[in-house]
Amino acid sequence: MLGLSNILPLNESQRLQALRPYQLLNTMQDETFTELVRLAAKLFNVPIGIIAFVEEETVRFGLNYGLDPALDRVNRWETLCSVAMLEEGVSVYSDLHNRPCDLINPGLVRDMKLGFYAGTTLRTKDGFPLGVLCVIDYRARLFTPQEGDLLEQLGAVVMRLLDLRMHLLQQPTWNQQLWASVYERIESSVQRIETLAALASWEEQEHSEAADSYRESTRDEIARVIAVLMEQITLLTP
Template identity: 40%
Template sequence: MEALQPYQVLGSPGQELFNDFVSVVAKLFDMPIALVSLVRAADVVFIGNAGLPEALVVNREDSMCSVAILNDGLTVFDDIVAEPCELVNPLVAQQMNLGFYAGQALRTPDGLAVGSLCVLDRQRRELSPAEGLLLKDLALVAQELLRLQAVRMADATLVAALRTRLDGPVQQTLTRLATLAELRQLAPPADTEEAQRYDDSRVDEARYLTQTIHRELLAAMAEVV
């Protein structure tokens, strides 16, 4: 709980920078929901929210993010309806019509888990190994965004500089992903080599953007320091 204190976003859902970030994450995974959460003593607050009600806060016992912070690797529930998480209240997931969850713990520089980056779908789904690596890489970006808050560098100038650096690459990747999605619909069924090539290209494009965001974020922070 003490590790959460330095983060200025604590208790303030709907941070613009985090909302923009998870909006991109949701599009990279082609999922309707992506979240950045902080897990507190009694509840979970979503400081980055794409696809769920704004300023959402849930009881800790109701959120799978409280389970994700217990794991070093990914926490994945392929089919929440058929195989719900036994450590949290399953009624909340049912009420929200959730079918899939994948989350990666977010850690402080000292290694303490304070929250998670997660993606969710309304239907059952499987996360490929490449998508799992992508989510882990994006979690590193989310950790840097948290660190940016903790060291009190998230001023208007820095955020504007980040947008200038990243707006172009983000839009280029999203355009390419949209094109790949259109081509994918014309491809044969999912179990063919051609369809797999489209899926691999989508993940490769997403990982390239993730690396770009991480690099530019570190560069912008270094200039301020």
């Protein structure tokens, strides 16, 4: 029978202790994280992006783009995030319709008609996995090593922002303007990526020279935003 024993890390009690300070962030209405998961979804041209926190028996999807608001918490043994969290690097399930993951109860994946999943682990500085940044599609699709590298880099940005937000929550006063500048940078990149994706989709041939050029510009944009965000986070971090 499938259950939590299949997907528990060896240091589970320590991991849960490391997770506790971050759980508040999962319920906060913070536009910066909203735009960040939207950025991830738009970058990979998928309908769903999630920052998922893996709790003791459930997985929380409060920070997401593209999910039904009612689906903010699921059983831990029903979600691929529980499996992806255990991996180093990026976990990819490119065709869940024909090659499902046998470590979880398949009911949720089947009910949602999911075809693709890619997730990168979010780890604390001490190495404890808190959850994943993941992108999800209803259709099966390929995920290149280059895309995997970008998702992993974006996951590093997410973890740095989570740490920064945690620090700012503990301060009696903090610079809202500086935090807003992070949001504005992400928002402008989302808008640019949406424009590039729309231009690529208008091309009659999927791999025409122009369509490939738009996709290359999208990858360049995300590389730029990752570099800029890391620079801004460094400036904000005490």
